[in-house]
Amino acid sequence: MTEGRRVWLSVISRDNLLCLENVYVCSNHFERGKPAYAMKTFDVDWAPCINLGHDKVNVSTLQAASDRAIRTEQRRQRMEEAATSSSVASSSVGAQVSEEDTGCVFVNEGTQTDQGVLCHSKTVQTTPPQTCNVGVQTDDWNFFDEKVFLSNDSKVHYYTGLTKCALLLSTFEFVMKPFCNGEIRAFYWHSFLIVLLKLRLNLGLQDLAYRLNWLIKWPQREQLWKTMPNCFCACYGTKVVAIVDCYETKIETPSHLVAKSATWLQYKHANTAKVFISMCPKGVTTFVSCAWGGRVSDKHLTVNSGFLSKLLLGDIVLADHGFDIDEDVARMQAALQIPAFTRG
Structure with a gap:
């Protein structure tokens, strides 16, 4: 027997209810004329509460519990709205570009919907735009590509422990020269890099699988x-x-x-x-x-x-x-x- 059915039978308090297959409770026994949603256990209408023929159920106590549940739900909604507003504000601040650098003015218009705040950006051209370099996030396969990976000494040192790109390249040439040629060099390069990542950072095998699953x-x-x-x-x-x-x-x-x-x-x-x-x-x-x-x-x-x-x-x-x-x-x-x- 579920918790809801047990509570309903308890508040109805009828000893002659032997078969419940065709038994219904009318709307006269609920404050708002119908039962509340099954998951709202603190609602006053979660179970029949009025006109029950006995005084075992204290409606004022149920109403107080329902009010507390409503206040808790309202506080939760306010906290979620505050968190959403702060995240939208921080993303807007991070996306601002000064007018002096680009010659463009960004005007943000917010539209309130049931799902949250939708931000629409309008670009007003004031002066001819100037070319600027922007960083593009690369995919894993491009990040571990030989030419891309050997473009930064600090990145090589962090991932492999070797101080210079030239040192990493010479080590790879010395170790893999008997095995690889121009056609399958990429495969041996990635295999060599996997070993160094495991030794240097002690990455988990599952992490390496997610990073390098495109190799197969x-x-x-x-x-x-x-x-x-x-x-x-x-x-x-x-x-x-x-x-x-x-x-x-x-x-x-x-x-x-x-x-x-x-x-x-x-x-x-x-x-x-x-x-x-x-x-x-x-x-x-x-x-x-x-x-x-x-x-x-x-x-x-x-x-x-x-x-x-x-x-x-x-x-x-x-x-x-x-x-x-x-x-x-x-x-x-x-x-x-x-x-x-x-x-x-």
Whole structure:
């Protein structure tokens, strides 16, 4: 029984109400002729209060509680309006531009609505405008771009601990020279930068994932052809687009029983999470699925991850012998190949 129904039955105080299916309370038992909203528990009309046939309910006490609730709601609304007004005022002050610098006068007109204050700006041209430099907030991908990142020594020192841009660049060239070339230099640059950010600022893995999630993207076929290793060309030509596998990692035991059952893996004797990962022949990660419970099969995870929709006609996917997805890949007019050394 809900709290509201319990209170209603208490104030009605009828012992002969055995069946409540067709019982109604008329408007004569409410101060304003109808019950109040169910969430307004301090309202005088939250439950029947007058003409009840007994004096168990003190209407004056209920009215006092209702008045206190109304005053509390009014104070809350005034505080919200004051906070909104202060935020609008501070944003207007921050957006002001002096007439001497730009030759423009900004006139703000405020219009009061039910949703708040809407500010409209009108620009009155007084003198010909002059060109000025304004800072533009860049996206994460532009911020971590090699040329943009190496444009400021203080930024390099804060994020990496190295004092100069030239020192960071020379360190990158020394460490990554055996691996990278002009075509995939950006990938190794971002990988190198992730390591430095983790060592310098101890950023959480989730934070790094949000910052750099744009690094995982599906490549164009021309990029795959240009970077295809010779060993793949000798065996499969230039048709291999992905090498797939599922990765499992141990997690804390969930408190929810369903989640605990879905993540329990018997042969590992632990609760695990499983993700589907795809990489191109060059070794760059190109697709990562959402995490699933460790008990899910590789086939089910692959089919429901969205990976198959990225395949084109004639593509070849390499997988371990445990992946029984040849029919699903064939529906996308692609082919699944299992290398001989993975067949056991």
